[in-house]
Amino acid sequence: MKPRDAYAAFVIWVVLTALGEAFVLRANIYPLAGNEFARDVDDAFRLLMALAVPVFTFVVTVLVYSLLRFRRNGEPAEDGPPIHSHRGAVWGWFAVTSGLTLLVMVHPGFTGLLELRESRHQEMVVAVQAAQWSWNFTFPGRSELEKVKDLKLPTDTKIRFDVTSRDVVHSFWLPMYRMKIDAVPGRVNSVYVATEEAVSYGENVNVRVQCAELCGTGHPRMQVRVEVVERPEFDAWLAEQEAG
Amino acid sequence: MAATALIARTRDWAFGPILRGLLTGLVGFSLGAGFTAGVRALAGADAIAFGPVIFGGYWFGLAGWLLGVGVWRTWAREWLGMPVDWTMRNGWQRYFDFTTDHKVIGVQYLVTFLGMFFLAGLLAMLMRIEHLTGGQVLFSPSQYNYVMSLHGITMIFVAVAAVIGGFGNYAVPIMIGAADMAYPRLNALSYWLAAPVPVLLLATFFAGGFDAGWTSYPPLAVENRDGQILFNLAFITLGLSSIAGSINFIVTVTKLRARGLSFGRLPIFVWGVFAMSLLGFFFTQYVAAAMMMTLLDRLFGMVFFDAAGGGDPLLYQHIFWFYSHPAVYIMGIPGLALALEVITHFSRKPLFAYRWVVGGILAITALSAVVWAHHMFTAGLSDIELFFFVTTTELISIPTGLIFLGALGTIWGGRLWLRTPMLFALAVIFNFLIGGLTGIFLADVFTDIHLQDTFFVVAHFHYTIVGAGIFGLFAGIYYWFPKITGRSYSEFWAKLHFWWMFLGFNMTFLPMFWLGLNGMNRRVASYPSDLEALNVVASLGGFFLGAGFLVFLANIVVSWVRGPAASANPWRARTLEWHTSSPPPVENFESEPEVVGHPYDYGTPGAVHAMLAGAEEEGG
Numbered sequence: 001m002k003p004r005d006a007y008a009a010f011v012i013w014v015v016l017t018a019l020g021e022a023f024v025l026r027a028n029i030y031p032l033a034g035n036e037f038a039r040d041v042d043d044a045f046r047l048l049m050a051l052a053v054p055v056f057t058f059v060v061t062v063l064v065y066s067l068l069r070f071r072r073n074g075e076p077a078e079d080g081p082p083i084h085s086h087r088g089a090v091w092g093w094f095a096v097t098s099g100l101t102l103l104v105m106v107h108p109g110f111t112g113l114l115e116l117r118e119s120r121h122q123e124m125v126v127a128v129q130a131a132q133w134s135w136n137f138t139f140p141g142r143s144e145l146e147k148v149k150d151l152k153l154p155t156d157t158k159i160r161f162d163v164t165s166r167d168v169v170h171s172f173w174l175p176m177y178r179m180k181i182d183a184v185p186g187r188v189n190s191v192y193v194a195t196e197e198a199v200s201y202g203e204n205v206n207v208r209v210q211c212a213e214l215c216g217t218g219h220p221r222m223q224v225r226v227e228v229v230e231r232p233e234f235d236a237w238l239a240e241q242e243a244g
Numbered sequence: 245m246a247a248t249a250l251i252a253r254t255r256d257w258a259f260g261p262i263l264r265g266l267l268t269g270l271v272g273f274s275l276g277a278g279f280t281a282g283v284r285a286l287a288g289a290d291a292i293a294f295g296p297v298i299f300g301g302y303w304f305g306l307a308g309w310l311l312g313v314g315v316w317r318t319w320a321r322e323w324l325g326m327p328v329d330w331t332m333r334n335g336w337q338r339y340f341d342f343t344t345d346h347k348v349i350g351v352q353y354l355v356t357f358l359g360m361f362f363l364a365g366l367l368a369m370l371m372r373i374e375h376l377t378g379g380q381v382l383f384s385p386s387q388y389n390y391v392m393s394l395h396g397i398t399m400i401f402v403a404v405a406a407v408i409g410g411f412g413n414y415a416v417p418i419m420i421g422a423a424d425m426a427y428p429r430l431n432a433l434s435y436w437l438a439a440p441v442p443v444l445l446l447a448t449f450f451a452g453g454f455d456a457g458w459t460s461y462p463p464l465a466v467e468n469r470d471g472q473i474l475f476n477l478a479f480i481t482l483g484l485s486s487i488a489g490s491i492n493f494i495v496t497v498t499k500l501r502a503r504g505l506s507f508g509r510l511p512i513f514v515w516g517v518f519a520m521s522l523l524g525f526f527f528t529q530y531v532a533a534a535m536m537m538t539l540l541d542r543l544f545g546m547v548f549f550d551a552a553g554g555g556d557p558l559l560y561q562h563i564f565w566f567y568s569h570p571a572v573y574i575m576g577i578p579g580l581a582l583a584l585e586v587i588t589h590f591s592r593k594p595l596f597a598y599r600w601v602v603g604g605i606l607a608i609t610a611l612s613a614v615v616w617a618h619h620m621f622t623a624g625l626s627d628i629e630l631f632f633f634v635t636t637t638e639l640i641s642i643p644t645g646l647i648f649l650g651a652l653g654t655i656w657g658g659r660l661w662l663r664t665p666m667l668f669a670l671a672v673i674f675n676f677l678i679g680g681l682t683g684i685f686l687a688d689v690f691t692d693i694h695l696q697d698t699f700f701v702v703a704h705f706h707y708t709i710v711g712a713g714i715f716g717l718f719a720g721i722y723y724w725f726p727k728i729t730g731r732s733y734s735e736f737w738a739k740l741h742f743w744w745m746f747l748g749f750n751m752t753f754l755p756m757f758w759l760g761l762n763g764m765n766r767r768v769a770s771y772p773s774d775l776e777a778l779n780v781v782a783s784l785g786g787f788f789l790g791a792g793f794l795v796f797l798a799n800i801v802v803s804w805v806r807g808p809a810a811s812a813n814p815w816r817a818r819t820l821e822w823h824t825s826s827p828p829p830v831e832n833f834e835s836e837p838e839v840v841g842h843p844y845d846y847g848t849p850g851a852v853h854a855m856l857a858g859a860e861e862e863g864g
Contacts, residue, residue, distance in 0.1 A: 005657070029758060029761065029762075030761065030762075031761065031762045031763050040690075041690060041691060041693075041694060044688070044690050044691050045685065045691050045761075048684055048685055048688070048691065052681040052684065055677075055681060056677060056678075056681060059648060059652065059673070059674075059677050060674070060677070062652045062655070062656060063652070063655070063670060063673060063674060066652075066655040066656055066657075066658070066660060067655075067660065067662070067670065070591075070655065070656075070657060070658050070659065070660045071660045071661075071662050072659050072660060072661060074661075075661055075816070076592050076659035076660075076661050078592075078659065079592040079593065079659060079846040079847035080591060080592050080593030080657055080658040080659045080846060080847050081593065081657060081847050082593075082594060082845065082846065082847035082848045083593065083594065083596065083653075083657070083847075084594045084596070084597075084598065085596060085597045085598070085599075085600070085653075086596075086597075086653070089597075089649075089653065090597050090600055090649065093645065093646075093649045094600075094642075094645075094646075097641065097642055097645035098642050100641075101638055101639065101641045101642050104638060104684060104688065105634065105635060105638040105639075108688055108690050108691070109634045109635075109638060109687075109688050109689070109690070110631065110634070111690075112688060112689060112690025112691070113627065113630055113631060113634065113689055113690065115690070116689065116690065116693075117627060167463065167467075168461075168462075168463045168464040168467065169461050169463070169464065169557055171622060171696075171697055173697075173765065175694070175763040178693060178694035179693060179694070180622045180693050180694065180696055180697070181622055181624060182622050182623045182624060184551075184557050184558060184623065184624060185463060185551040185552070185557055186551020186552070186556060186557070187551070187556075187558070187624055189623075189624035205763060205772040205774050206762070206763045210763070210765055211765075212622075212696070212697040212698070212765045212766075213461070213697055214389070214455075214456065214457050214459075214461075214464070214766075214767040215464060216386075216389070216455060216464060216468065217384075217385045217386040217389065217455070218385065219385070219389070219767065219768060220385065220765075220768035220769055220770045220771065221385075221770065
């Protein structure tokens with residue numbers, strides 16, 4: 001172990017980190033994002049990856065560099081240096097890991113929670129009742145639509161879903177809006193979703209409601225195909241449901 | 245009289261104790277079941293309802309089984325002032341007996357839970373066949389849910405018990421210079437309490453299976469098929485075994501350390517087992533309570549978790565995770581501690597920042613009590629709860645980082661001997677790095693809302709529990725194989741197994757992060773066909789991973805039978821278990837060991853960890 005090992009490892013770490021950052025900042029690994037909230041969640045995901053990259057490359061560099069540089073062919077004839085600790089390294093490590101932890105705790109941790117709180121506005125309230133294995137929706141002033149397989153929602157509308165369950169625990173997940181809340185018997189849990197552009201399940205499978213909590217045999221198929229449409233089309237659809 | 249004589253003779257049969265246990269267990273079961281049916285008949289209920297009768301019969305059956313298998317001979321006769329004529333058996337028969345030797349118990353745990361590991365692994369193969377396409381391949385959705393649930397709970401039990409039960413029992417007493425555990429009979433009881441658990445899990449098949457996953461949330465777990473009852477009984481039973489084992493480890497490490505072995509000189513693996521025993525002791529009772537309350541709701545009409553009756557389904561989730569989050573450390577930390585142990589000896593360098601690593605393990609132990617609700621971020625918690633649990637959960641990164649500091653600081657500038665245990669130990673660090681970093685995405689509510697209950701979570705916990713716990717288990721198997729068997733394994737086949745398992749593992753679970761992010765929820769028999777490509781990669785990885793264990797099994801069996809003899813200390817390691825013969829004698833040491841220095845003083849000329857009275861001082 002010589003100073004140049006540390007320099008060499010440092011250079012490798014910097015290179016790997018640069019490559020890693022270039023990858024995670026550009027890679028489009030995300031599903032369709034249907035609104036600003038979803039794009040913010042993806043940004044938070046991307047930020048966490050960007051912060052994880054230097055940590056990942058640091059550990060991998062030290063592991064692999066040591067594996068190649070400090071390995072002995074066969075049983076080592078002598079011991080390594082009797083280094084028990086290193087004040088600077090330990091406190092430096094403690095400071096950096098604590099700093100990173102506090103950083104992600106505040107942002108996107110706390111800031112994300114605040115954004116979640118600020119997203120709680122509604123122009124329309126929809127009651128959602130989960131049951132094995134279907135979803136029932138009640139729009140304002142309308143009677144309940146039962147066992148919905150195809151759902152339409154209006155564009156550019158702030159919707160509050162009041163979610164509950166009539167039997168076991170389910171979970172109401174809208175992947176394209178990055179929103180999810182459990183449907184728990186005896187409780188009403190609310191989530192807020194602001195729709196934006198028109199989009200449909202036919203274009204992307206994540207434009208769906210999916211049950212995300214194991215609820216028995218029909219769990220994977222407990223889905224609703226969603227279509228976000230312009231307001232007149234939505235109103236017409238709703239009236240048609242009522243008539244039918 | 246002939247019957248009495250016959251029963252007396254069974255003590256000489258190889259499987260006599262098990263046979264007697266089964267017999268008394270059956271008698272106990274019949275009594276309990278009959279009693280329950282009688283009470284029900286008196287109360288005017290359906291007398292032979294499956295659930296209550298099984299429930300009532302089980303506890304008496306379990307008591308009968310324990311009495312018959314050995315508690316009567318070794319314990320109960322003494323309580324009643326009767327003569328005890330009980331000697332430990334030698335030879336292979338002792339592995340099928342109520343044996344108090346901690347080394348025998350360690351091997352019993354290892355073999356039992358490895359068997360369960362392979363069984364649950366086969367179930368995982370079936371699940372990956374099902375996921376080859378988005379539609380239906382092999383199973384109906386209900387069959388898939390059963391296979392998935394059985395895989396989950398079996399692997400959870402393996403992860404909880406294999407390293408602590410196996411190597412905790414085998415290695416910890418020797419590493420602290422003790423002759424045995426503090427309570428040898430309690431130790432035997434712990435194992436024979438665990439033995440019915442796999443039987444119960446397999447028996448679920450005949451009770452219609454169960455489909456609520458290993459988490460078994462009510463109301464589903466109150467309404468599904470009757471296999472669920474056996475699942476809950478199995479969980480409670482393993483819990484009892486865990487609590488008994490935890491008490492034993494806490495007392496053993498506290499009271500039986502060799503002269504000179506202060507806590508500040510404790511090998512890091514012993515620290516890991518000790519800290520996790522504290523968790524097992526304090527928290528296991530909560531999951532047992534959750535399981536019991538579910539049974540009471542289900543079988544006797546109580547309403548703990550029934551909203552319509554004034555109960556609350558979320559109450560279950562709180563109690564369940566109050567144990568089950570600490571439990572993931574019980575599954576992961578012993579593997580990590582074992583990896584640090586191996587890394588130190590195979591780097592021939594002191595464990596870097598030993599005190600900080602110990603502090604890290606203890607800080608994780610303490611923090612684990614206040615993070616449980618991060619498993620419930622989408623359950624409808626209040627904002628205050630969300631802020632609190634984000635804070636505590638993120639904080640765990642700091643002590644976890646200290647474990648990485650210890651590992652990296654030790655290998656840097658060391659003299660690395662890349663034998664198979666070392667490769668597995670380094671893989672633990674790599675896998676747990678991925679598992680830990682992806683945990684941050686789940687600790688943060690903002691990103692977790694989307695990822696909760698998806699394959700992202702599945703990938704994350706396999707990277708932590710398999711990546712650290714199970715890779716640590718295999719590091720331990722290769723590390724202590726010469727000590728346990730007195731023989732050497734084949735290095736070539738062992739290394740082949742390592743690379744096979746490492747590549748197969750990463751190929752299986754890495755794609756699952758992407759799948760979860762892109763809309764694949766977990767615990768599903770079918771999924772949107774857009775996600776097929778990476779599911780096929782994960783499935784092929786899974787089959788590859790599974791096939792690799794044939795290499796392991798062949799190597800272990802052949803080496804155990806006819807591998808070359810191993811010396812007392814083939815690794816030239818410094819801790820106490822390498823100061824005695826391979827395998828060690830009963831009660832471990834020919835003479836009393838005395839500890840005079842730190843276990844990890846590599847590179848200091850003349851430094852000695854321990855000496856045996858009357859023996860030549862060993863430099864290692």
